Amino acid sequence: MTEPRMIEISPVTRVEGHGKVTIHLNAENEVDEARLHIVEFRGFERFIRGRLMWEVPVIVQRLCGICPVSHHLAAAKAMDMIAGVDQLTPTGEKMRRLMHYGQVMQSHVLHFFHLAAPDLLFGFGAPAEKRNIFEVLKEQPELGKRAVLMRKYGQEIIEATAGKKVHGTGAIPGGINRNLPLERRDHFLSNVDEMIEWCLDAVKLARDYTLENEDLVSEFGSFPSNYMSIVRESDGALDLYHGSLRALSSTGDKIFDQVPYTKYHELIVEDVRSWSYMKFPFIKELGPDVGWYRVGPLARMNTASFIDTPLADAAHKELRAVTSGTPNNSTLANHWARMIEVLHCVEKIRELLHDPDLQGTDLIAKGDRREEGIGVIEAPRGNLIHHYKVDENDQVTYCNLIVSTTHNNEGMNRAVKDVAIKHLSGKEQITEGLLNHVEVAVRAYDPCLSCATHALGQMPLQVELFNAEGGLVDRRSQCI
Amino acid sequence: MSGTEKETGFTFTIDGVEIKAHAGQTVMEAADAAGVYIPRLCDHEGLRHQGSCRVCTVKAGGRSVAACTQPAAPGQAVENETPHLTKMRRDLVEMLFHEGNHLCPICEASGNCELQAMAYRLDMTEATKFPYLEPCRALDASHPDIALDTNRCISCGRCIRASQDVDGKGVFGYVGRGIHRRVAVNGENLADTDAQVSDHAMSSEVCPVGCIIRKRVGFAVPIGEREFDKGLIGHEIEEKRK
Numbered sequence: 001m002t003e004p005r006m007i008e009i010s011p012v013t014r015v016e017g018h019g020k021v022t023i024h025l026n027a028e029n030e031v032d033e034a035r036l037h038i039v040e041f042r043g044f045e046r047f048i049r050g051r052l053m054w055e056v057p058v059i060v061q062r063l064c065g066i067c068p069v070s071h072h073l074a075a076a077k078a079m080d081m082i083a084g085v086d087q088l089t090p091t092g093e094k095m096r097r098l099m100h101y102g103q104v105m106q107s108h109v110l111h112f113f114h115l116a117a118p119d120l121l122f123g124f125g126a127p128a129e130k131r132n133i134f135e136v137l138k139e140q141p142e143l144g145k146r147a148v149l150m151r152k153y154g155q156e157i158i159e160a161t162a163g164k165k166v167h168g169t170g171a172i173p174g175g176i177n178r179n180l181p182l183e184r185r186d187h188f189l190s191n192v193d194e195m196i197e198w199c200l201d202a203v204k205l206a207r208d209y210t211l212e213n214e215d216l217v218s219e220f221g222s223f224p225s226n227y228m229s230i231v232r233e234s235d236g237a238l239d240l241y242h243g244s245l246r247a248l249s250s251t252g253d254k255i256f257d258q259v260p261y262t263k264y265h266e267l268i269v270e271d272v273r274s275w276s277y278m279k280f281p282f283i284k285e286l287g288p289d290v291g292w293y294r295v296g297p298l299a300r301m302n303t304a305s306f307i308d309t310p311l312a313d314a315a316h317k318e319l320r321a322v323t324s325g326t327p328n329n330s331t332l333a334n335h336w337a338r339m340i341e342v343l344h345c346v347e348k349i350r351e352l353l354h355d356p357d358l359q360g361t362d363l364i365a366k367g368d369r370r371e372e373g374i375g376v377i378e379a380p381r382g383n384l385i386h387h388y389k390v391d392e393n394d395q396v397t398y399c400n401l402i403v404s405t406t407h408n409n410e411g412m413n414r415a416v417k418d419v420a421i422k423h424l425s426g427k428e429q430i431t432e433g434l435l436n437h438v439e440v441a442v443r444a445y446d447p448c449l450s451c452a453t454h455a456l457g458q459m460p461l462q463v464e465l466f467n468a469e470g471g472l473v474d475r476r477s478q479c480i
Numbered sequence: 481m482s483g484t485e486k487e488t489g490f491t492f493t494i495d496g497v498e499i500k501a502h503a504g505q506t507v508m509e510a511a512d513a514a515g516v517y518i519p520r521l522c523d524h525e526g527l528r529h530q531g532s533c534r535v536c537t538v539k540a541g542g543r544s545v546a547a548c549t550q551p552a553a554p555g556q557a558v559e560n561e562t563p564h565l566t567k568m569r570r571d572l573v574e575m576l577f578h579e580g581n582h583l584c585p586i587c588e589a590s591g592n593c594e595l596q597a598m599a600y601r602l603d604m605t606e607a608t609k610f611p612y613l614e615p616c617r618a619l620d621a622s623h624p625d626i627a628l629d630t631n632r633c634i635s636c637g638r639c640i641r642a643s644q645d646v647d648g649k650g651v652f653g654y655v656g657r658g659i660h661r662r663v664a665v666n667g668e669n670l671a672d673t674d675a676q677v678s679d680h681a682m683s684s685e686v687c688p689v690g691c692i693i694r695k696r697v698g699f700a701v702p703i704g705e706r707e708f709d710k711g712l713i714g715h716e717i718e719e720k721r722k
Contacts, residue, residue: 050619052627054698059586163703167585170702177702364700393621394695 003027006472007424009435012036012442019447021438023420029428034420036412036442038278045399053079053390054173060386060401061167064448066110068167069103069158070379073241074386076171077375081262082390083173084367091360092175095161097241098352099170100377101345102157104240107380108297108342109154111446112202113147116335120209124440125433143205146198150342153188153195157349160184175364185353192350196311199343203315206336211322213332219422221331221415221441224250226283226293227302228407229383230261230376236305238316238344240378246303247283247293252326255283261376264385270402280409281402292410295382296445297337302327307340309347315340331415331444338446341380379404381446405447415441490554494518494538495561501552508536508547511560515721517714518560519569519598521576521688522636523548528645530637535569535598570602571609578610579659581617581631582689588698589690591706595634596689597713622671625695626682633663633691643681651675663691 004027010020024033044063051059057075061068073096080088088096118131121140129135137144155165160180162168170176210217227250230243236258245264247255256267271280271288282291293299301320307313319336322328328337352358375386382404389398405412419441424434488503494516501510506529511518522533531546538547539559547558559565576582576595584590620628635654640663643651651673655664667673675682682692703709 052619052621052693052695052698054696055586055588058588058699062586168703169699172699173696177700394627395619395621 005029007430007435008472009438012439019442021416021442023424023438025424028426030425031417031420034413034417034438035275036409036416038276045401048388048399049396051396053082053388053394053396056388056396057171057173058167058169063401063403065166067103067107067380067448069099069162070377070384071386072162072168073100073171074375074377074379074384075388076173077242077377078373078386078388079173079375080175080365081373081375082370082388084369085174085365086367087365088175089360089362089365090357091179092363092365093241094352094355094357095176095179095363096171098180098349098358099158099161100241101348101352102154102161104154104380105342105345105349106151106154106158107446108338108345109147109150109202111380112206112335112338112342113143113150115446116443117143117147119436119440119443120335124437125431128432128436131436146201150195150198150202153191154345157188160188172364174366177363179360179363180358182359185358188349189353192346192353195346196343196350199339199346200311203336203339203343206339207315207318210330210333210336217330217332220437221419221444222329223414223418224327224329225411225414226250226255226286226291227299227327228283228293228295229300229303230378231258231304232308233258236303238300238304238307238312238341240300240341240345242377245376248303248327250327250329252302255286261385262374264374264376264402265387268402270406276409278409279402279406281407282410293407294411295404295407296334297341297380297382298328298330298334299382300378301337301340307344309344309351312340312344312347315343331411331441334444334446381405381448382407403448405445408445408447412442412445412447415444490552492552492554492556492558494558499552505552506548507538507540507545507550507552507556507558510552511547512717513720515718516560517717518547519601519714520548521573521594521598521634522638524638524642524686524688526646527638527641527686530641533572533634533636535572537565537568539565566602569598570604573598573602574604575610576634577604578612579615580633581614587632587690588693589632589684591703591709592684592701593690593708594688594713597708600708601712601714620665620669621695622669623675623695624671625677626670626675627693627695628665628670629691629693630662630664631691632689634689635662636688637663638686638688639663639681639692642683642686643675643679646680649674649679649681651679651681 005025007023008020012019012021019036019038022035023031026032044060048056048059056079057072060075061072063071114133117136121136122130159165162170170178226247228247231246232239232243244258245261246257249255267284268281269284271282273280282288283293301316307316372389377384384404385402387400388396391397416438419438423437424430489500491498491500494511497516499510499514508518518536518538520536522530529548531549534546536547537544540550540556584596590596617630640652643649650666652663653666654661656662665673680686
């Protein structure tokens with residue numbers, strides 16, 4: 001028997017933002033409690049107040065450097081509503097969709113190949129110096145090259161639609177400020193088929209990993225939960241840019257469906273806990289104990305009735321077949337879902353590139369001004385809600401943001417605890433490799449901790465070990 | 481220009497380049513006509529010269545003078561682009577950045593902003609020399625078509641001169657002294673004045689930064705098509721010599 005201890009993993013690495021994990025061990029070295037703490041604070045919801053409404057999509061995207069397009073578009077959708085525009089021009093909507101598909105593609109590729117692949121290829125307990133993208137490039141140069149070039153393709157799509165690869169200005173209230181010149185279109189068309197081939201290989205890689213490691217995947221941070229996303233209004237298809245809210249239980253029963261996202265606040269409330277700057281949303285009618293839910297790629301695979309691009313739809317059906325059509329609860333299956341979405345995005349990009357509306361010149365729609373706007377989008381990491389009120393002088397008076405990582409807060413905490421109990425309990429020596437198991441569980445959600453707290457701060461996450469009396473016994477920090 | 485004035489033409493040099501001028505011209509006017517660019521912020525075509533920003537400071541006869549107000553003189557040797565003057569201009573521009581709240585990444589004037597463009601021209605790669613004053617100035621969005629974000633004001637006074645001399649109104653004026661001097665509206669707020677969106681003082685060409693804003697325009701002009709995406713500030717003057 002030993003003294004009770006607390007382990008602190010700080011910072012958690014290969015995630016976006018700054019957070020730490022604390023694990024409390026009792027005298028028998030069993031895990032009593034494990035939590036993911038988000039330790040940064042930024043306050044965008046407050047300092048955006050007073051700014052002018054058309055500045056908002058450009059300001060709030062600074063929440064993040066990886067998925068700024070998601071914030072840019074969610075805010076722009078909210079501002080469309082305030083500008084009285086319920087329907088964009090075809091060019092406006094298609095250019096925005098193109099931007100979004102480029103964004104989801106590059107973000108998912110970044111996560112899978114650069115952040116998660118070292119764990120999947122070399123093992124969760126591999127030496128720390130092995131678990132990075134440079135080792136992936138060394139051991140699998142073709143895979144590494146594709147990772148870089150696929151991300152480049154997505155980034156260039158963003159640049160062509162927003163003006164810059166990071167933090168552009170494309171979406172404006174009521175539309176878009178540019179169309180796609182033919183020479184840019186032809187450039188993207190010249191290698192879009194190769195991108196699709198690479199996406200198919202990536203889907204296969206993620207699928208094979210999931211199926212070949214079925215025992216691990218089915219138990220590692222896996223637990224039943226509710227799932228939520230927007231789905232296409234007409235038929236429940238996967239739609240990353242626009243749709244209505246759908247939530248399913250862990251067995252696939254509908255909790256709500258086809259609810260306009262402007263009613264999100266009637267469905268979701270946010271809980272606050274003392275040990276984290278990140279809120280804990282839950283479905284109002286179910287309450288905080290059972291009403292928590294997960295969002296993101298796997299949640300979308302669970303909620304979407306089908307995918308409207310053929311190759312991704314076939315992959316979706318294969319993923320759904322693993323759980324006989326019921327929701328897949330395996331945290332690690334997020335990687336497979338993520339690659340299916342990359343394939344879907346590139347199929348959509350190809351479809352759009354053949355659409356002459358992208359060269360249209362009717363860029364902005366106008367309407368009768370409103371005081372309140374809500375924009376919801378499926379960001380790479382999951383559902384993203386932006387809600388604003390604007391006064392008669394065009395100044396923002398209210399802002400509420402619920403980002404994907406916040407939706408997933410309870411799920412990530414449960415995953416951390418599940419993995420800590422299964423892999424750390426009863427062990428006298430807690431090695432760095434064992435602690436990485438906890439990080440792998442967090443990483444599977446591809447959390448963006450900066451977005452989640454709308455916060456200022458440095459990037460990385462830490463694991464803390466507490467004794468039975470709550471005293472800090474040990475702390476492990478990792479640097480990127 | 482009368483025939484007599486033309487006859488009084490003379491030459492002087494800027495950095496060794498011979499410049500033709502005539503009586504009554506300032507150093508800057510003669511330089512502009514000859515295709516030699518002298519950096520400036522408070523001076524603007526069509527407005528009376530003020531000589532307050534000092535970015536156009538040149539050396540003439542061993543003295544530092546404002547090129548926008550200094551009369552050109554026969555045989556004068558003017559220094560413009562020397563390392564000393566460029567450094568001094570860069571310091572002045574850097575101080576303007578530190579005096580206000582100039583957040584280029586989220587400013588709708590980015591790409592059209594003369595202050596930003598001047599910083600690029602003067603190679604101000606990082607603003608770290610002076611302490612940020614971080615003033616707290618409320619945004620005035622009271623007018624239905626115009627907003628004022630004085631966080632970005634550099635007190636050039638171009639709007640004051642345009643309103644008084646061109647529009648005949650006096651919407652703006654200076655208040656305070658020394659470092660506290662700033663441009664203010666003559667009223668409780670802009671809606672309290674007779675400002676109109678058609679006023680010359682409200683045009684984007686008069687305000688060199690993102691202080692006077694036409695509402696609901698924002699980022700309608702995409703990145704790549706903004707004024708200084710075409711070239712460094714002053715390039716249109718320098719192209720006259722090519």
